[in-house]
Amino acid sequence: MRKRRYLAKIGILFLSVLLVFSGIGCGTQVDNSKDPIKVGLLVPYTGVFTSNGVDITRGVELYLNEVGYKAGGRDIKLIKEDSQMDGQVGLQKTRRLVESEKINILAGVVSSTVAYAIRDYVVANKVPFIISNAGACDLTREKGSEYIFRVSFSNGQYEYPEGNYVYNKLNVRKVVVMAPDYAAGHEKADGFMAGFKAQGGQIVQEIYPKLGTTDYGPYLTQIKNADAVWVHFSAADSIKFVKQYAEYGLKNKLPLLSSGDLVDESSLLGQGDSAIGIISALHYSAALTNPENQKFVKDYTAKYGEGPNMFAEQGYVTAKVIVKGIEAAGGKVSDSKLLLDSIRKVQFDAPRGPFKFDAKTQNVIFNTYIRKTEKINGKLVNTVVETIPNTADDWYKGK
Amino acid sequence: MELSEIVIQTLNGISYGLLLFLLAAGLSLIFGLMGIINLAHGSYYTLGAYVGLVIIQMTGNFFVGLMGAAVVLALLGIVMERFFFRKLYKRELDQVLLTFGFAYLFMDINKWIWGGVPRSLPKPTFLEGSISILGEAFPIYRFGIIVIGLGIAVLLWLFLEKTRTGVIIRAGVDDKEMVSGLGINIKLYFSGIFALGAFLAAIGGVIGGPIIGAYPGLDFEILVLALAVVVVGGLGTLKGAFWGSLLIGFAETFGKAIFPDFAMFTIYVTMALILIFKPSGLLGKEES
Numbered sequence: 001m002r003k004r005r006y007l008a009k010i011g012i013l014f015l016s017v018l019l020v021f022s023g024i025g026c027g028t029q030v031d032n033s034k035d036p037i038k039v040g041l042l043v044p045y046t047g048v049f050t051s052n053g054v055d056i057t058r059g060v061e062l063y064l065n066e067v068g069y070k071a072g073g074r075d076i077k078l079i080k081e082d083s084q085m086d087g088q089v090g091l092q093k094t095r096r097l098v099e100s101e102k103i104n105i106l107a108g109v110v111s112s113t114v115a116y117a118i119r120d121y122v123v124a125n126k127v128p129f130i131i132s133n134a135g136a137c138d139l140t141r142e143k144g145s146e147y148i149f150r151v152s153f154s155n156g157q158y159e160y161p162e163g164n165y166v167y168n169k170l171n172v173r174k175v176v177v178m179a180p181d182y183a184a185g186h187e188k189a190d191g192f193m194a195g196f197k198a199q200g201g202q203i204v205q206e207i208y209p210k211l212g213t214t215d216y217g218p219y220l221t222q223i224k225n226a227d228a229v230w231v232h233f234s235a236a237d238s239i240k241f242v243k244q245y246a247e248y249g250l251k252n253k254l255p256l257l258s259s260g261d262l263v264d265e266s267s268l269l270g271q272g273d274s275a276i277g278i279i280s281a282l283h284y285s286a287a288l289t290n291p292e293n294q295k296f297v298k299d300y301t302a303k304y305g306e307g308p309n310m311f312a313e314q315g316y317v318t319a320k321v322i323v324k325g326i327e328a329a330g331g332k333v334s335d336s337k338l339l340l341d342s343i344r345k346v347q348f349d350a351p352r353g354p355f356k357f358d359a360k361t362q363n364v365i366f367n368t369y370i371r372k373t374e375k376i377n378g379k380l381v382n383t384v385v386e387t388i389p390n391t392a393d394d395w396y397k398g399k
Numbered sequence: 400m401e402l403s404e405i406v407i408q409t410l411n412g413i414s415y416g417l418l419l420f421l422l423a424a425g426l427s428l429i430f431g432l433m434g435i436i437n438l439a440h441g442s443y444y445t446l447g448a449y450v451g452l453v454i455i456q457m458t459g460n461f462f463v464g465l466m467g468a469a470v471v472l473a474l475l476g477i478v479m480e481r482f483f484f485r486k487l488y489k490r491e492l493d494q495v496l497l498t499f500g501f502a503y504l505f506m507d508i509n510k511w512i513w514g515g516v517p518r519s520l521p522k523p524t525f526l527e528g529s530i531s532i533l534g535e536a537f538p539i540y541r542f543g544i545i546v547i548g549l550g551i552a553v554l555l556w557l558f559l560e561k562t563r564t565g566v567i568i569r570a571g572v573d574d575k576e577m578v579s580g581l582g583i584n585i586k587l588y589f590s591g592i593f594a595l596g597a598f599l600a601a602i603g604g605v606i607g608g609p610i611i612g613a614y615p616g617l618d619f620e621i622l623v624l625a626l627a628v629v630v631v632g633g634l635g636t637l638k639g640a641f642w643g644s645l646l647i648g649f650a651e652t653f654g655k656a657i658f659p660d661f662a663m664f665t666i667y668v669t670m671a672l673i674l675i676f677k678p679s680g681l682l683g684k685e686e687s
Binding site: 047048049050051054181207208209210212214215217218219221222235236239240243244247248249250253266267269270271272 | 404407408411412414415510514515516517518519521528529531535536537538540541607609610611612614615616617620621624651652653654655656659660663
């Protein structure tokens with residue numbers, strides 16, 4: 001008799017344990033509208049590209065603050081992780097975000113290497129993934145997926161129309177191309193060259209120095225027989241290159257054309273007057289005068305004590321896409337088809353101008369701005385001299 | 400290649416090589432005397448550039464910044480030797496690991512103080528601009544590097560060859576035990592050589608600053624080049640560091656000019672050839 005009662009007790013205990021666990025299991029399936037929606041943000045907080053990670057985070061937090069960390073009647077919880085610019089680390093952190101934190105949406109990623117490393121895992125686990133920077137073309141082409149969205153750019157997307165612009169508007173016919181010897185450098189150079197050659201332009205020389213080259217002098221000495229030089233360099237390389245370009249007396253001889261990364265607002269201070277006169281193309285400039293950007297620049301500067309750059313804007317747009325997407329889905333983030341459809345249709349006026357996704361590739365369609373670096377009231381700015389509307393990542397189809 | 404381009408590239412190679420010499424000289428002398436490779440040497444260079452920038456911004460004078468950074472770093476070198484490396488005397492492996500730890504420590508401190516945004520140092524105004532040589536432009540500032548680099552090389556040579564301290568240091572590199580046996584406390588010179596190494600690296604950081612700048616990660620980039628120099632030139636001698644620096648400077652410059660796509664390759668080929676035919680480096684001390 002006693003034994004039986006004992007068995008019954010154990011049975012009840014066992015059953016209740018089972019119930020509790022299945023309850024937790026259900027929690028991830030069924031929407032509990034009281035629970036916050038969890039957004040994972042994976043960017044580098046250590047390593048060479050720390051400042052990009054910090055800028056993106058600031059942009060994301062600025063927008064989430066604006067909406068009080070709420071969307072579609074639910075709270076938003078932002079969980080930040082450091083990718084360390086390393087594919088393996090990025091994948092490990094993504095697993096943690098998905099499996100332990102049970103995030104509903106993943107955002108961020110500066111490096112295409114990290115993006116490629118986590119791509120298959122994210123798609124297999126059906127986590128909507130909003131790319132805030134990584135530009136590798138294939139992420140929204142061959143490796144594209146209904147779960148992957150990109151708010152930043154595909155490499156070559158703004159460089160291609162720039163090629164067209166410098167041929168037709170600046171009457172440049174012969175160009176020397178220089179970019180760092182890694183995937184993004186080649187993809188961006190390919191975009192520019194395709195656009196330039198499509199108009200009849202001629203590439204007289206292509207040079208691909210090592211990423212992180214300290215001395216560009218020997219390359220600069222070789223540049224000859226061209227109307228202009230087009231380059232893509234970013235971060236520390238952009239400062240070294242621009243200063244050395246001026247040092248070798250090329251600044252007054254050959255116009256310097258570039259992707260917007262070269263004269264990022266965070267690099268201008270280090271480049272100083274050497275940067276004046278550079279023509280660049282980008283989907284953003286902190287000097288844009290539309291009301292959305294004026295508000296963004298004002299709020300950002302008030303909060304962080306320095307002006308925004310493209311990365312901060314991309315972070316801001318990432319957060320806005322997430323919030324607008326959740327709102328359109330009525331807060332039902334567990335209905336993945338509904339959420340993906342809602343994000344895909346998000347449209348609004350961003351600091352960069354009109355924002356929308358390409359319905360097919362889920363890559364952004366933006367205005368390409370041709371900018372000229374000028375000194376206004378003692379401050380270096382990228383003044384917009386031409387707007388090329390509705391630039392999609394479709395140039396490679398015509399190749 | 401045309402004559403004018405050869406001339407310019409030669410000047411490029413010399414100025415770049417002399418910048419490397421400032422770094423490699425200290426690295427090589429510390430190894431010679433103490434038997435350790437100081438992996439925090441790139442950090443001295445980077446920290447020197449940052450400190451120089453701060454002083455230049457405060458005083459508006461490039462040369463005050465140059466000397467200020469060098470003195471600050473020399474003091475840092477003394478502190479590191481006195482309070483850390485001395486405690487591990489004769490435990491070379493532990494000392495090398497300690498330098499590695501310091502390299503990471505300095506990297507994080509730099510990022511903590513100056514953030515991730517790359518900085519650039521201003522040039523002295525009279526070295527701005529470029530001059531024309533056979534119709535090709537060459538920056539005046541790089542002439543400045545050549546002059547300062549050669550000047551420091553000569554001063555160092557005089558110091559090591561003509562002064563009593565220099566003689567003791569050279570003797571210590573050859574045979575520490577024998578020098579101690581002569582009643583000289585060689586350990587006292589360890590602090591000095593650390594200070595000298597950090598001093599020279601900081602000068603390199605400030606002089607290189609207007610061209611290369613200061614940013615997170617520079618410490619390890621520059622350390623790799625300095626290591627290449629000491630491998631090629633041979634460890635422990637000033638002459639080795641000097642000719643090694645020029646050789647690596649030329650290998651990289653002409654590598655970039657002749658094979659633009661494989662510039663780094665020329666440095667490593669040079670290193671490999673030297674290691675095959677002269678394992679102790681061009682002018683290195685043979686292991687006894």
